[in-house]
Amino acid sequence: MTSAPDAKRMDSRLLQDLTKLFGSDGVLHRPEDLILYEYDGSVDVARPTCVVFPRTKEQVLGVVEIAKRYKIPIVGRGAGTGLSGGALARHGGILIVFSKMNQILEVDVENQRAVVQPGVVNADLSAAVAHTGLHFAPDPSSQKACTIGGNVSENSGGPHTLAYGVTTNHVLAIECVLPTGELIRIGSPALDPVGYDLSGLFVGSEGTLALLTEITVKLTRLPESVKTLLAIFDTLDDTTETVADMTARGITPAACEMLDGYTLRAVEDYVHAGFPLDSAAVLLIDVDGVREAVESQAEQVAEICRAHHAREVRVARDSNERDLLWKGRKNAFGAVGRLCTTYYVQDGVIPRTKLPATLRRITEIGEKYGFPIGNIFHAGDGNLHPLILFDARDESQLKRVIAASDEIIQFCIEMGGSITGEHGVGMEKDRLMPLLFSEADLDLMRNVRAAFNPDEFLNPDKIFPNKKGCGEIHVRPMPVAGALRT
Amino acid sequence: MSTASKAISSRLPDIVGATHVVVDPAELSAFVVDGKLPAAAVRPGSKEEVAEIIKYAVSEKLAVITCGARTKIGMGLSPLRYDLALDMTRLDRTIAYDPADLTLSVEAGVPLGKLVEMLVGHNQFLPLFAPFFHRATVGGTIASGVDSPLRQFYGTARDYVLGMEFVSGEGVRSKSGGTVVKNVTGYDLHKLMIGSLGTLGIITRVNFKTFPFPARSHGFLATFKSADGAIDMRDRIATSPLTPLTLEILSPRVAELFLSPAAAIAQVSAPPAGVLSRQHWTLASAVVGNEKVIARYEMELRRLAAESGAVNISILGDDTRPSVWGRLRESVPIMLESSFATTILKITVLPARLKDTLTTVVNAADKNQLSWAAVIRGLGVIYFAFLPDERSDAAHRAVVTATNQIFEAGAALGANATIPWCPMEWKNTLQVWGPERNDLAQMQKVKKVFDPHGVFSPGRFMGGL
Numbered sequence: 001m002t003s004a005p006d007a008k009r010m011d012s013r014l015l016q017d018l019t020k021l022f023g024s025d026g027v028l029h030r031p032e033d034l035i036l037y038e039y040d041g042s043v044d045v046a047r048p049t050c051v052v053f054p055r056t057k058e059q060v061l062g063v064v065e066i067a068k069r070y071k072i073p074i075v076g077r078g079a080g081t082g083l084s085g086g087a088l089a090r091h092g093g094i095l096i097v098f099s100k101m102n103q104i105l106e107v108d109v110e111n112q113r114a115v116v117q118p119g120v121v122n123a124d125l126s127a128a129v130a131h132t133g134l135h136f137a138p139d140p141s142s143q144k145a146c147t148i149g150g151n152v153s154e155n156s157g158g159p160h161t162l163a164y165g166v167t168t169n170h171v172l173a174i175e176c177v178l179p180t181g182e183l184i185r186i187g188s189p190a191l192d193p194v195g196y197d198l199s200g201l202f203v204g205s206e207g208t209l210a211l212l213t214e215i216t217v218k219l220t221r222l223p224e225s226v227k228t229l230l231a232i233f234d235t236l237d238d239t240t241e242t243v244a245d246m247t248a249r250g251i252t253p254a255a256c257e258m259l260d261g262y263t264l265r266a267v268e269d270y271v272h273a274g275f276p277l278d279s280a281a282v283l284l285i286d287v288d289g290v291r292e293a294v295e296s297q298a299e300q301v302a303e304i305c306r307a308h309h310a311r312e313v314r315v316a317r318d319s320n321e322r323d324l325l326w327k328g329r330k331n332a333f334g335a336v337g338r339l340c341t342t343y344y345v346q347d348g349v350i351p352r353t354k355l356p357a358t359l360r361r362i363t364e365i366g367e368k369y370g371f372p373i374g375n376i377f378h379a380g381d382g383n384l385h386p387l388i389l390f391d392a393r394d395e396s397q398l399k400r401v402i403a404a405s406d407e408i409i410q411f412c413i414e415m416g417g418s419i420t421g422e423h424g425v426g427m428e429k430d431r432l433m434p435l436l437f438s439e440a441d442l443d444l445m446r447n448v449r450a451a452f453n454p455d456e457f458l459n460p461d462k463i464f465p466n467k468k469g470c471g472e473i474h475v476r477p478m479p480v481a482g483a484l485r486t
Numbered sequence: 487m488s489t490a491s492k493a494i495s496s497r498l499p500d501i502v503g504a505t506h507v508v509v510d511p512a513e514l515s516a517f518v519v520d521g522k523l524p525a526a527a528v529r530p531g532s533k534e535e536v537a538e539i540i541k542y543a544v545s546e547k548l549a550v551i552t553c554g555a556r557t558k559i560g561m562g563l564s565p566l567r568y569d570l571a572l573d574m575t576r577l578d579r580t581i582a583y584d585p586a587d588l589t590l591s592v593e594a595g596v597p598l599g600k601l602v603e604m605l606v607g608h609n610q611f612l613p614l615f616a617p618f619f620h621r622a623t624v625g626g627t628i629a630s631g632v633d634s635p636l637r638q639f640y641g642t643a644r645d646y647v648l649g650m651e652f653v654s655g656e657g658v659r660s661k662s663g664g665t666v667v668k669n670v671t672g673y674d675l676h677k678l679m680i681g682s683l684g685t686l687g688i689i690t691r692v693n694f695k696t697f698p699f700p701a702r703s704h705g706f707l708a709t710f711k712s713a714d715g716a717i718d719m720r721d722r723i724a725t726s727p728l729t730p731l732t733l734e735i736l737s738p739r740v741a742e743l744f745l746s747p748a749a750a751i752a753q754v755s756a757p758p759a760g761v762l763s764r765q766h767w768t769l770a771s772a773v774v775g776n777e778k779v780i781a782r783y784e785m786e787l788r789r790l791a792a793e794s795g796a797v798n799i800s801i802l803g804d805d806t807r808p809s810v811w812g813r814l815r816e817s818v819p820i821m822l823e824s825s826f827a828t829t830i831l832k833i834t835v836l837p838a839r840l841k842d843t844l845t846t847v848v849n850a851a852d853k854n855q856l857s858w859a860a861v862i863r864g865l866g867v868i869y870f871a872f873l874p875d876e877r878s879d880a881a882h883r884a885v886v887t888a889t890n891q892i893f894e895a896g897a898a899l900g901a902n903a904t905i906p907w908c909p910m911e912w913k914n915t916l917q918v919w920g921p922e923r924n925d926l927a928q929m930q931k932v933k934k935v936f937d938p939h940g941v942f943s944p945g946r947f948m949g950g951l
Contacts (some may be wrong), residue, residue, distance in 0.1 A: 059874050110838040190835050193902055194946075195929050196951075198928045204670050204673070289729065352587045381668040424670065438661075
């Protein structure tokens, strides 16, 4: 790792060189200006040495050259909504924020493709092509703020990835700058580029292999018809068993989200979407496709919910009602933030068959440690988001939260699951990687990183546990206000 | 006895047991790759044994070619060196199958056919509906990167493989991904394995998403006087709300081959009379759903076919559909059976360029007096086969000229083009892997990490990888 001893101090010659490239108001370096960039949507904090906002790929190449000269690390960042510290300058350095590279360069309706700069906001692309009947399918809950560059780096998911797939299923080609200073293009707009699937490797590499400058994505036709169902349950077990049963019967809705009573009361208080305040949990389910298929699938889904004692199954009457229910879901993390000073969110994944057992275990763990835990998550994929609510001002609570969280992750792994379904490893979960991967597995991945990012000059010390200081817990809570979560 | 064979006969039996080492030349002939005979073939029974064999191969500087059922062993360039065949067919266990979670984990040597038997009992299937289906293994199908008609709806292996275990070129066992349907833990190294022709690692285990078997499925076929009509219909479907499972266009010659004895490979019954036309282009699409959904699809497809100038329309039910779909799956093997010198190009283009691209390749074929057949996948993949009457010098020259013309034109069309299948003695004069790509240097970086000693299939993959 190249983080030079003085990486965190702003060198006056470095500032001069960066100013030449970005103008005097184009480089943030005063402590008060850097505060915003110490954070992303996760619990970690790390202050960059300075922040720049390139508008062109030439400027990206330029900043890489300068950084190399001064041996100062570089880290790419989109909107900073990430949930694992992927876009934080862990060891200081130049934070390259792509928010000004936000042009949609090309929309090719005929071929259902678009070429975008990395700073294009996820929802902006879908909005820009809506009149053509197309959309960009990955829909993280932060989609009104998060950028496509960030989505590609993190391989982001979202509620509708259940049927449509995650970001990697929608990326065709990438133009990027390697930390070695090369501008390269990988993949191709046409299918099946010849040779190794480099796009497949780069998507989800969490900003540790390259800085993205241009992305070619697939656009997906909007369904002819959508129905949104809200199934209301009196017990958690009935809710989770409904999801397991639906999966087992091979019914794949477009989205299948679960909100437990704790979170939905917070949401209702905030959004007024009509969520029942006295229920144990609800499922928010979208079915879509051609009209005839949607009708029968909605019936099937409702039938399964009733078979598992759903108290009521509501169908949204129109798009307003549907939008309101989804607004409740997508703002849920923010709503929960109103209930406590701090929360810690996880992203574990389990086989769908293990949902009932896992939710029971999470409840037990909450009781054992004395924390309320809210659950709002992508039930259809088995991708959990338990939110542990606590008071970060109390040092002993923080320690117990981490212990509780580790116990949940341990259980997910015992169930055959994974530590992160969509938020990424970043600097938050690197210490957990050995729970899933052997040292040989991790070494191979480290070697792949070294092939493109020698000396970890780009985004150092992410994903893979640092061999030197393992076991160190660096998790810190963050204030919840204004957080955008998936 | 060569150094390689001496070394092999001393150490390999210790690793896998003498019965699983083949050195007898007669038996070894089954492992020939492009005329090259290895010094030995070895059949490991576990991933640990695979790793030991590779460590040993590295220490002895042996060149290893991994194989399954060897149905696609002719793909790629001829190996520069070939000492050891690594036959994966003993690794044929199912590691885990959780039907209620729709996930499956198998060893690489499992035959695709065996999977079908297991999954069908739970009313599920894997969209790896790939050619050479009755013999091919999971590992070979993934490593060769062959696609299937079902990609229209389900995508390719990269979309439903959840994780893998593999052995690197240093004999280290490694893995990436996992067994759950959503996972972003670590790099997706398994994506690199797909289509790498065994040049990065030896796949030992693959974890899949499985899919529920559709309740009811119909085949829809429409015939057209020209390719343009069929492509017009493709375009109309692409802009409609319909999402068929498959969408393929066949040239008249493909219909003829489907009705010829060569189609026996598909191991399905004969299609109903009149469904395939030797004089026309055919658009074939599979649709699924309940009765109402299928009725809607049929109504819409009939309308779109009429608007596109279809000459004839047929509907195949559950009983007759496999006769055509089995043939579609096996279109590559059927084309390979149909000439002594079948040369197949795979060309991918943006869908809007299908017409221009097809015109270009057909012109190249006609100008060089080569007979041809074409299968077009609706997403923009063309399998274009030259079917010379004989394996002669004249045919060779014609194929070289035609393919070079196509590669040249293909660059302007933004096409990815390769020659996955051709007679082995023509390989050195054909651009098997297509024109050189700008990202080769990046791929070399990957190769160096996974196979630093160049143990795996030297010379077979693109750009010497």
